[in-house]
Amino acid sequence: MEGHDVQAVDEFRGLMEEMLEKAHEVKQTDTIDPPLNKSDLAESFERVLSIFPSTVSADFKKHVIETAIRPIFYNLLATTSIDSPAFVKLWNLFDIISILSDDEHTESGLLFWLVEELLDSQTLAGCRKIFDYLESRRERITAKHFQSKNLVILRSCNELLRRLSRAEDTAFCGRVFIFLFQSFPLGDRSSVNLRGEYHTENITAFEQLPPKEATPTAMEVDSDANLKPPMPEVKVTNGTGRRLSEEPTTGTKGVTFSKAEKPMPSDELYPIFWALQQNFSQPKRLFDSKHPEYFASLKSGLKATMAVFKSVQAENSGRPTKIAEESKKGTKRKRSQGGEDLADAYNPKYLTSPDLFELEISDLVFRRNILVQVLIILEFLLHLSAKAKEKLSKASLPDNANKSVMYADWTLSEEDTKWAIETKLSVADYLKQGYEGPFFLRMIETVLSRDKNWARWKVENCPSIARPAIAPDEYASAKSAARRTTSKRVKLNSGGTLDLKFLSDGDGRSNLDRLKDSSRYSVPAIKIYEAGILDDDFDIDRAEDTEAKQPHIEAKASKSWRALRIATTSKLVAFDKIENSEKIDDIFKDDPKPEEPVATIEQEPEAMDTDTIHPTDRRPIVVSGPSGVGKGTLLKMLMDKHPKVFGRKTSHTTRAPREGEIHGQHYYFVTKEEYDVMRDGDQYLELNNFNGNDYGTSKKVVESIIAQGKVPVMEMDYHGIQQLKDQGYAARFIFLAPPDIPTLEQRLQRRGSDEAEKIQQRLEIAEKEIEQSKVGGFHDTVIVNDDLEVSYKALEDYVFGREESNEAAAGVPVAVIEEKVEDGTAAVMENNEANAALVTEDATQ
Numbered sequence: 001m002e003g004h005d006v007q008a009v010d011e012f013r014g015l016m017e018e019m020l021e022k023a024h025e026v027k028q029t030d031t032i033d034p035p036l037n038k039s040d041l042a043e044s045f046e047r048v049l050s051i052f053p054s055t056v057s058a059d060f061k062k063h064v065i066e067t068a069i070r071p072i073f074y075n076l077l078a079t080t081s082i083d084s085p086a087f088v089k090l091w092n093l094f095d096i097i098s099i100l101s102d103d104e105h106t107e108s109g110l111l112f113w114l115v116e117e118l119l120d121s122q123t124l125a126g127c128r129k130i131f132d133y134l135e136s137r138r139e140r141i142t143a144k145h146f147q148s149k150n151l152v153i154l155r156s157c158n159e160l161l162r163r164l165s166r167a168e169d170t171a172f173c174g175r176v177f178i179f180l181f182q183s184f185p186l187g188d189r190s191s192v193n194l195r196g197e198y199h200t201e202n203i204t205a206f207e208q209l210p211p212k213e214a215t216p217t218a219m220e221v222d223s224d225a226n227l228k229p230p231m232p233e234v235k236v237t238n239g240t241g242r243r244l245s246e247e248p249t250t251g252t253k254g255v256t257f258s259k260a261e262k263p264m265p266s267d268e269l270y271p272i273f274w275a276l277q278q279n280f281s282q283p284k285r286l287f288d289s290k291h292p293e294y295f296a297s298l299k300s301g302l303k304a305t306m307a308v309f310k311s312v313q314a315e316n317s318g319r320p321t322k323i324a325e326e327s328k329k330g331t332k333r334k335r336s337q338g339g340e341d342l343a344d345a346y347n348p349k350y351l352t353s354p355d356l357f358e359l360e361i362s363d364l365v366f367r368r369n370i371l372v373q374v375l376i377i378l379e380f381l382l383h384l385s386a387k388a389k390e391k392l393s394k395a396s397l398p399d400n401a402n403k404s405v406m407y408a409d410w411t412l413s414e415e416d417t418k419w420a421i422e423t424k425l426s427v428a429d430y431l432k433q434g435y436e437g438p439f440f441l442r443m444i445e446t447v448l449s450r451d452k453n454w455a456r457w458k459v460e461n462c463p464s465i466a467r468p469a470i471a472p473d474e475y476a477s478a479k480s481a482a483r484r485t486t487s488k489r490v491k492l493n494s495g496g497t498l499d500l501k502f503l504s505d506g507d508g509r510s511n512l513d514r515l516k517d518s519s520r521y522s523v524p525a526i527k528i529y530e531a532g533i534l535d536d537d538f539d540i541d542r543a544e545d546t547e548a549k550q551p552h553i554e555a556k557a558s559k560s561w562r563a564l565r566i567a568t569t570s571k572l573v574a575f576d577k578i579e580n581s582e583k584i585d586d587i588f589k590d591d592p593k594p595e596e597p598v599a600t601i602e603q604e605p606e607a608m609d610t611d612t613i614h615p616t617d618r619r620p621i622v623v624s625g626p627s628g629v630g631k632g633t634l635l636k637m638l639m640d641k642h643p644k645v646f647g648r649k650t651s652h653t654t655r656a657p658r659e660g661e662i663h664g665q666h667y668y669f670v671t672k673e674e675y676d677v678m679r680d681g682d683q684y685l686e687l688n689n690f691n692g693n694d695y696g697t698s699k700k701v702v703e704s705i706i707a708q709g710k711v712p713v714m715e716m717d718y719h720g721i722q723q724l725k726d727q728g729y730a731a732r733f734i735f736l737a738p739p740d741i742p743t744l745e746q747r748l749q750r751r752g753s754d755e756a757e758k759i760q761q762r763l764e765i766a767e768k769e770i771e772q773s774k775v776g777g778f779h780d781t782v783i784v785n786d787d788l789e790v791s792y793k794a795l796e797d798y799v800f801g802r803e804e805s806n807e808a809a810a811g812v813p814v815a816v817i818e819e820k821v822e823d824g825t826a827a828v829m830e831n832n833e834a835n836a837a838l839v840t841e842d843a844t845q
């Protein structure tokens with residue numbers, strides 16, 4: 001048997017090598033996509049069975065296959081870097097294993113065991129690539145035999161999460177979580193803390209401050225110190241168990257206070273404030289009847305904290321400063337004694353140095369973080385109030401209800417319930433203030449209310465949330481009921497036929513004409529929402545009760561949302577000024593440019609300096625066209641003539657700079673890692689990969705051009721445009737077409753930047769792009785770049801919105817424009833005409 005064992009392993013290994021060779025021929029790229037399919041290697045997969053006689057057991061077969069595959073995997077890992085194109089062989093190997101496992105020829109977990117080892121062997125940059133693979137194949141690799149794979153998936157993802165810094169690799173962490181959420185069923189219990197255990201090991205250590213000597217001068221300087229309220233007695237320990245001062249210290253250092261409140265100096269608040277964290281991480285101790293001082297310290301600590309927070313808010317109600325809440329450490333792996341994995345959870349750590357304390361509490365983001373913790377603990381306490389308990393006891397809970405999260409022994413007293421409600425209201429009120437406060441509060445409230453549902457689900461012992469499939473007769477009856485409802489609405493003529501009169505109703509225009517009405521597809525002017533919002537405000541004020549107000553509030557919210565969306569393309573600067581979602585007036589104000597008054601083309605051109613002319617349509621200009629058609633040349637002319645009006649975007653790339661290329665001018669040259677971090681952070685408007693190099697248009701780059709009051713101008717290919725269109729990005733799309741392919745070839749030859757072979761490749765792509773440009777509606781306009789001056793004029797006229805007025809003024813019919821094309825001069829054409837012209841040209845080639 002052993003002899004046969006070895007022989008089968010060798011035979012299978014030979015087959016695998018062959019399959020990998022074939023896979024290389026089938027998939028000619030070195031990228032993760034496209035995946036290999038079973039049909040690509042159908043013949044080889046059939047041979048798998050012939051290696052094993054029918055007498056061998058399934059386990060033996062799986063064992064042999066795994067033994068054959070592992071050395072191939074290790075060999076690839078040892079000899080190929082993940083960054084090298086040859087690494088595609090490993091992706092192919094994974095694809096093959098996944099097919100084998102679906103067909104039950106191998107252990108179903110094998111692929112993920114190998115993925116786990118691969119993740120362990122790579123740096124984070126490599127792990128990102130592996131994740132690219134996992135994301136691209138997620139559906140396929142998790143579709144079958146999920147039960148035998150889920151643990152290893154969970155383990156490898158958790159292991160990876162442990163290696164990632166939540167602060168620096170936030171987006172990558174997000175990708176890992178999303179992968180888990182998408183792979184595991186919604187009701188999966190694997191990550192549920194069913195026993196309701198608290199993470200008591202997460203201790204926030206802080207320093208014991210030496211009591212400060214109060215000098216007479218200091219007392220004079222800080223008159224507020226005399227006003228401070230008597231300190232509650234606080235007995236708290238830091239992480240090391242050291243006892244902190246019970247006496248309030250006097251100090252001259254303090255955050256700036258408003259006169260209305262009497263907040264504590266920061267030195268005094270420091271120990272009280274950080275001691276609150278113990279209550280947050282160990283809420284059980286709040287119900288310790290032997291230590292009532294714990295609850296008292298929570299109350300007094302929150303009171304003192306809120307007083308200081310309020311005074312800081314009054315001083316500093318601007319935008320949040322920087323996020324200072326998260327340290328980069330704290331991912332160390334610990335195991336609790338019982339071997340539970342609870343301690344493996346990531347513990348975000350606050351920086352608790354006294355030197356940072358004032359800075360921290362003057363940071364809105366920090367204050368909000370703390371208050372979210374406060375809200376969580378208050379919600380927890382309130383769910384133990386007598387009223388909440390009564391409600392729960394009336395609810396129909398299953399017999400196997402999870403008692404450990406019901407905390408039957410604890411009930412919040414009436415007095416404490418009242419305190420918790422009041423404090424919650426005061427915290428909510430506080431959160432509502434400041435930068436985007438109402439939005440922030442709403443978000444937190446939404447999360448907390450979801451959390452209540454989650455807690456309830458745990459109380460019910462996590463019942464399955466999968467709903468049974470709808471039975472065929474139920475479906476059929478619902479369908480027929482739906483039909484009945486629909487038919488009720490349709491007006492029938494006396495003869496029983498459908499009344500089609502509505503098709504001829506209207507203003508006499510043909511229906512096709514009405515569909516072409518520009519209002520159906522063009523973005524409305526932002527100003528039209530201003531009056532509507534004013535009307536809604538008026539109606540909201542006039543409405544007598546909340547019910548009457550509601551429709552107007554909704555109407556206003558809808559208009560505000562639309563107006564804000566339009567404003568994102570042209571008035572981004574005004575967003576900074578909006579403090580309150582109810583008041584978005586700033587986006588309706590005209591762009592203030594006192595030093596450089598904006599003129600529009602409607603004014604007499606001669607009377608103006610050309611640089612002060614701004615197009616009325618401020619949407620970004622996206623120019624595409626075959627390589628060598630003259631995009632660069634024409635855009636340079638446009639930029640040279642109107643440097644203050646247009647801003648040309650610079651792309652990011654992982655390509656190495658060529659001679660003479662300047663960082664920031666020709667491209668932003670970034671490393672693959674930097675590029676990936678931006679990509680994970682959704683910072684690209686569009687991205688692409690050519691010849692193994694990544695390219696992307698940074699959203700920030702485009703936004704900063706808009707923020708300077710300029711119209712962004714971007715060169716992009718078909719894929720980039722498609723991505724913009726998929727996002728509904730508002731831009732003007734111009735296609736530059738060559739007069740014909742031979743002319744394009746001449747230009748490429750004359751430019752002299754490419755070898756003959758490259759030029760041929762470019763021409764092949766050009767033909768496809770020209771073909772693509774004929775898709776109606778894809779480009780807003782097509783300019784045939786024949787005579788450079790004429791083309792430039794056509795481009796300028798289009799971007800400044802002059803072409804319609806000029807044509808209208810000259811009364812130039814479409815036919816004449818087409819004639820111009822035949823003349824060999826340039827023309828601007830709306831889509832359909834352009835297509836017609838290009839088709840004619842193609843036909844003559």
Ligand SMILES: Nc1ncnc2c1ncn2[C@@H]1O[C@H](COP(=O)(O)OP(=O)(O)OP(=O)(O)O)[C@@H](O)[C@H]1O
Pocket residue numbers: 625626627628629630631632633634747748750751785786787788789791
């Ligand atoms: N209308 C024109 N008539 C004659 N030559 C032109 C015209 N427009 C551009 N050219 C020339 O064609 C060549 C290619 O132009 P350019 O480099 O601007 O093309 P491009 O579309 O930007 O190409 P790529 O996408 O490869 O960067 C240049 O040498 C340029 O001087």
